[in-house]
Amino acid sequence: MELTIALAKGRLAKFAIELFSKCGIDTSQLREDTRKLVVYDKKNELRFVLVKPSDVPVYVYRGVADIGIAGKDTLLEEGLPLYEMLDLKCGKCKVCVAGYPEQKERITSNITRVATKYPRIAKMYYDEKGEGIEIIKLNGSIELAPILDLSDVIVDIVESGTTIRENGLTILEEVCDISARLVVNQVSLKTKAEKIQPLIEKMKIALEDM
Amino acid sequence: MKQLKTQVPAGAWDYLPEECAAKRKIENEIRDSFLKNGYNEIETPSFEYYEVFMHDSVPYVQENMMKFFDQKGRILALRPDLTGPIARAAATKLLARQEVLRLCYIQNAFGFFNRGIAGKTEFTQAGVELIGKRGADADAEVIALAIGTLRKIGLDGFKIELGQVAYFKGLIEGSGLDEEQTERIRLLVDTKNNVELEYELSRLNMEASKKKALLELGGLFGGREALAKAEALAKSEECRKAVENIREVFDILCGFGYEDYLSIDFGILNNFNYYSGIIFRGISDGIGMPILSGGRYDELLREFGTDAPATGFAMGVKELLVVLERQGKLPRAFGKTMVIRADRNMLRQAFAYAQELRGQGKQVILELNGSAYDPACFEVVDFNGRAK
Numbered sequence: 001m002e003l004t005i006a007l008a009k010g011r012l013a014k015f016a017i018e019l020f021s022k023c024g025i026d027t028s029q030l031r032e033d034t035r036k037l038v039v040y041d042k043k044n045e046l047r048f049v050l051v052k053p054s055d056v057p058v059y060v061y062r063g064v065a066d067i068g069i070a071g072k073d074t075l076l077e078e079g080l081p082l083y084e085m086l087d088l089k090c091g092k093c094k095v096c097v098a099g100y101p102e103q104k105e106r107i108t109s110n111i112t113r114v115a116t117k118y119p120r121i122a123k124m125y126y127d128e129k130g131e132g133i134e135i136i137k138l139n140g141s142i143e144l145a146p147i148l149d150l151s152d153v154i155v156d157i158v159e160s161g162t163t164i165r166e167n168g169l170t171i172l173e174e175v176c177d178i179s180a181r182l183v184v185n186q187v188s189l190k191t192k193a194e195k196i197q198p199l200i201e202k203m204k205i206a207l208e209d210m
Numbered sequence: 211m212k213q214l215k216t217q218v219p220a221g222a223w224d225y226l227p228e229e230c231a232a233k234r235k236i237e238n239e240i241r242d243s244f245l246k247n248g249y250n251e252i253e254t255p256s257f258e259y260y261e262v263f264m265h266d267s268v269p270y271v272q273e274n275m276m277k278f279f280d281q282k283g284r285i286l287a288l289r290p291d292l293t294g295p296i297a298r299a300a301a302t303k304l305l306a307r308q309e310v311l312r313l314c315y316i317q318n319a320f321g322f323f324n325r326g327i328a329g330k331t332e333f334t335q336a337g338v339e340l341i342g343k344r345g346a347d348a349d350a351e352v353i354a355l356a357i358g359t360l361r362k363i364g365l366d367g368f369k370i371e372l373g374q375v376a377y378f379k380g381l382i383e384g385s386g387l388d389e390e391q392t393e394r395i396r397l398l399v400d401t402k403n404n405v406e407l408e409y410e411l412s413r414l415n416m417e418a419s420k421k422k423a424l425l426e427l428g429g430l431f432g433g434r435e436a437l438a439k440a441e442a443l444a445k446s447e448e449c450r451k452a453v454e455n456i457r458e459v460f461d462i463l464c465g466f467g468y469e470d471y472l473s474i475d476f477g478i479l480n481n482f483n484y485y486s487g488i489i490f491r492g493i494s495d496g497i498g499m500p501i502l503s504g505g506r507y508d509e510l511l512r513e514f515g516t517d518a519p520a521t522g523f524a525m526g527v528k529e530l531l532v533v534l535e536r537q538g539k540l541p542r543a544f545g546k547t548m549v550i551r552a553d554r555n556m557l558r559q560a561f562a563y564a565q566e567l568r569g570q571g572k573q574v575i576l577e578l579n580g581s582a583y584d585p586a587c588f589e590v591v592d593f594n595g596r597a598k
Binding site: 060061062063064081082083084085086087181184185186187188189190191193 | 367369371401402403404405406428431432473475480493494495497498499500
C-alpha cells in the first residue's frame with residue numbers, strides 16, 4: 001500500500017525532509033536538486049509530491065495525497081475538512097491586523113478597508129466581531145496598502161514584525177497563531193491506518209528532539 | 211463578451227449518455243434494494259419554504275442555500291437535502307395514518323457547496339428514512355440496508371464508520387461550557403486537532419478526567435476494541451448509554467455477517483446539531499471523501515409538529531459513480547444498437563419487424579434513408595422483406 005505525501009515547496013519542505021529523515025525515511029530523492037514534482041522512497045512505499053504551499057490542503061482533501069504538511073494559515077484560508085493531527089512547531093508566526101494607530105477620520109468611508117492575502121481568514125475574524133469590512137485582495141507587499149491609502153489596515157502573517165515596523169505600521173490586533181501542521185485525509189486515516197498511524201507516532205518522537 | 215451560453219454554471223453537471231446510462235443503472239439497483247427492504251419511494255417538491263430548512267436542528271447555513279421568492283415575497287429555497295422535506299411530509303401528512311414509516315428517495319438536492327467531487331450545486335442523493343422507531347434495531351436496520359445496497363452495486367473495500375454524538379454530549383454535560391466553547395471543542399475533536407484542543411482545554415475550568423477523555427476522543431477509533439476503551443474513559447450515565455447503543459448496533463450487524471464492513475470512531479461529530487444518537491458515514495478505497503452519511507435525528511420531526519424518532523442515511527450518487535469507475539466496476543450499460551435499413555416500399559413489414567424486436571427488449575432504429583452507421587457501435591441489418 002503506497003502512501004502519498006504532499007509537501008509545500010520551499011522553507012517548509014526543508015524542515016519536513018529533516019523530520020522525515022529522523023523517522024527513517026529515505027529522503028535522498030527529496031534532497032536532489034531536481035525539477036521533478038514526484039519523487040519516491042520505494043523501500044517504504046512512499047510517494048512525495050511537491051506542490052505550492054497553498055495547494056497542500058486541496059490535494060489532501062481530495063484524497064490524491066493521503067497526508068500533507070502545510071502552514072496553519074493556508075489551512076484556515078482553504079477551510080477544508082481535514083484531520084489536523086500534529087503541530088510541527090516550525091514556521092511559527094501570527095496572523096495580525098496592522099495599520100496606523102490613529103485612523104484618519106473620513107466622511108465618505110464608514111467601514112474598514114482591509115488589504116490581505118487571506119480574504120477568508122480576514123472575513124472570519126471580522127465576522128466574529130460582527131464588523132462589516134471591505135476586503136482588498138492582494139498577493140504580496142501587503143504593507144504598502146495603508147501607506148498608499150489603498151486600505152485602512154492589513155491582515156497578514158507577522159514573524160518578527162520588522163517589515164511592519166520598518167514601514168511605519170503598528171500591530172493593532174492578534175488574530176491567531178500559525179505554525180506548520182501535519183494534515184491527514186479523513187478517509188485515508190482509516191483505510192491506510194496501518195501505515196499512517198506508525199508514521200505519526202514516529203514523527204511525534206522525532207519532533208521532540210528537533 | 212463572456213461566452214456563458216456554451217458552459218454550465220459552476221457546480222452543475224451534464225450527465226452525457228454513457229455516464230447517464232451507468233447512473234440510471236446504479237440508481238435502479240439502489241431503488242430496487244430500498245424497495246425490497248420495505249422502503250417506499252416518496253417524492254417531494256424541489257423547493258420548499260425557507261423555514262423548512264432554517265430552525266434550531268439543521269446543519270445548514272443561510273448562504274449555502276439557493277433561494278428565491280414566491281409571488282407574495284416569501285422566501286423559497288431549493289432543498290439542500292431530502293431529510294428536511296421528508297420529515298415535514300411525514301410529520302404533517304403520514305404519521306397520523308401510520309406509526310412507523312419506511313421511506314426512500316433518489317432525488318436531486320441543491321446548494322452552493324464548495325465541497326465534493328464534481329461540484330456540488332446540484333447533486334443526486336439516494337437515501338432512506340426510518341421514522342417512528344427508536345432503538346438499536348432501527349439503526350442497525352438502516353445501516354445493514356446501506357451495506358447491502360453498496361454491495362449490490364458492486365462496491366469493494368468500503369467501511370461504515372459508527373460514532374455516537376451522545377457520548378460527546380455526555381462528556382461535556384455539566385461542565386458549564388457555553389455554546390461557543392462547545393462548538394470550538396466539537397470542531398477540534400471532529401478534525402482530530404489535539405494540539406489546539408489541548409490548548410483550548412487548558413484555558414477551561416473542567417475536571418481533569420473529562421479533559422483527558424476529550425483529548426482521547428479523536429483517537430477513539432478502530433474495531434470492537436474502541437468500545438471498551440470508550441467505556442473505560444467516561445463513567446457518566448449518558449456516555450455509558452451511548453457506548454451501549456453502539457455496541458448493540460455493532461452486535462446486530464455482526465449477527466447479519468457484516469463485521470468486516472464496520473469500524474468505530476467516537477470522534478465523528480459532524481452535523482452535531484442535527485443528529486441525536488448514532489451517526490455514521492461510508493468510506494471507501496479510491497475516494498478521499500465520504501460516499502454516504504447518516505444517523506439518528508430524534509429532534510427534527512418535532513419542528514414540524516409531530517414528535518417522532520427517526521434515523522436514516524443518504525448516499526452521494528456521483529461519489530458512487532466516481533469510486534466505481536476508479537475500482538474498474540462502473541457498469542458499461544451500452545450494447546450495440548441494431549439498425550434495420552429498409553426500403554420505403556416495405557414500410558409495413560419493416561416497421562412490424564422493428565416493433566417485434568423492440569418487444570423482445572432490443573434497441574432498434576428503423577432507417578429509411580440508407581444513412582451510414584459506425585459498425586463499432588451499431589449492428590446494421592438490411593431488411594429484405596422477410597422477418598428473420
